[in-house]
Amino acid sequence: RVTVSPMPAEPGGTLPHGGALVVIEDITALEEAEAQRRDFVANVSHELRTPLTALSGFIETLLHAAKDDPVARTRFLSIMEREAARMNRLVGDLLSLSRVESEERRRPTEKVDISAVLNGAIQALAPVAEARNVTLLRDGEPGPKRVSGDPDQLTQVFSNLIENAIKYGARDAQVRVTLGSVEHEPTLRGPALRVVVADQGEGIEAIHLPRLTERFYRVDTHRSREQGGTGLGLAIVKHIVSRHRGRLKVESEKGKGSRFIVYLPLA
Numbered sequence: 334r335v336t337v338s339p340m341p342a343e344p345g346g347t348l349p350h351g352g353a354l355v356v357i358e359d360i361t362a363l364e365e366a367e368a369q370r371r372d373f374v375a376n377v378s379h380e381l382r383t384p385l386t387a388l389s390g391f392i393e394t395l396l397h398a399a400k401d402d403p404v405a406r407t408r409f410l411s412i413m414e415r416e417a418a419r420m421n422r423l424v425g426d427l428l429s430l431s432r433v434e435s436e437e438r439r440r441p442t443e444k445v446d447i448s449a450v451l452n453g454a455i456q457a458l459a460p461v462a463e464a465r466n467v468t469l470l471r472d473g474e475p476g477p478k479r480v481s482g483d484p485d486q487l488t489q490v491f492s493n494l495i496e497n498a499i500k501y502g503a504r505d506a507q508v509r510v511t512l513g514s515v516e517h518e519p520t521l522r523g524p525a526l527r528v529v530v531a532d533q534g535e536g537i538e539a540i541h542l543p544r545l546t547e548r549f550y551r552v553d554t555h556r557s558r559e560q561g562g563t564g565l566g567l568a569i570v571k572h573i574v575s576r577h578r579g580r581l582k583v584e585s586e587k588g589k590g591s592r593f594i595v596y597l598p599l600a
């Protein structure tokens with residue numbers, strides 16, 4: 334869209350004979366952003382409505398049909414607890430996403446040791462790994478590796494990736510977290526730290542790879558829900574990595590497991 338507004342003459346000004354102000358707006362980009370916003374609101378509403386409908390249904394049953402049945406009561410209450418936890422996770426992830434998006438232009442400056450961040454994330458996820466009999470392995474270069482960043486957000490990046498590797502990787506298998514560095518990461522134009530989170534799961538078909546970091550995009554919706562996923566984890570990862578001027582790369586082949594690779598510019 335092009336808007337032309339006549340400008341009056343300004344004696345002695347930059348436009349002594351008058352002129353025109355031409356504004357060129359890229360409407361396609363604006364329309365696309367607006368469509369994305371509408372989709373997002375529709376998705377959030379749908380995601381919130383699913384557990385809410387279940388909750389209302391069980392409340393209704395507990396008040397009437399199952400009023401005097403203690404066994405049913407316990408079972409329904411535990412389902413309600415799970416649905417409430419799902420809503421809680423969804424709202425938590427929505428808040429994280431909106432916080433990261435609003436801070437995206439401000440570069441974080443704290444010195445963060447990624448080695449310690451990885452150890453913390455691995456330790457916190459040990460019970461999740463144990464429940465699926467997954468062995469969490471940590472290897473790579475020893476010693477601290479520092480980047481400029483936000484320690485909480487970087488912890489969230491690696492927790493999300495390691496948790497996904499446990500959830501979508503194979504049971505009774507390994508998840509390997511490797512920390513290293515590269516002399517020159519072309520897209521970052523310099524030395525970078527590299528963290529690889531590799532699983533031995535079914536892997537992801539190539540057609541899904543470009544869309545994985547979209548909000549609410551899931552390869553297998555049923556499996557994601559069953560694992561308690563919100564569909565926002567990788568969107569949050571992408572935004573945090575981009576706020577740190579880093580890069581996220583995914584390598585996966587159906588049947589061969591996945592590798593999620595994070596590059597962060599070295600401090």
Ligand code: ADP
Pocket residue numbers: 493497498501502532534536537545550551552553557558561562563564565566567568591
């Ligand atoms: P979710 O909450 O569903 O896990 P994410 O944004 O974290 O959402 O991931 C989006 C989707 O990407 C998941 O639903 C899953 O289908 C796929 N995915 C993520 N990590 C892996 C992995 N390590 N192996 C296979 N698929 C994965």
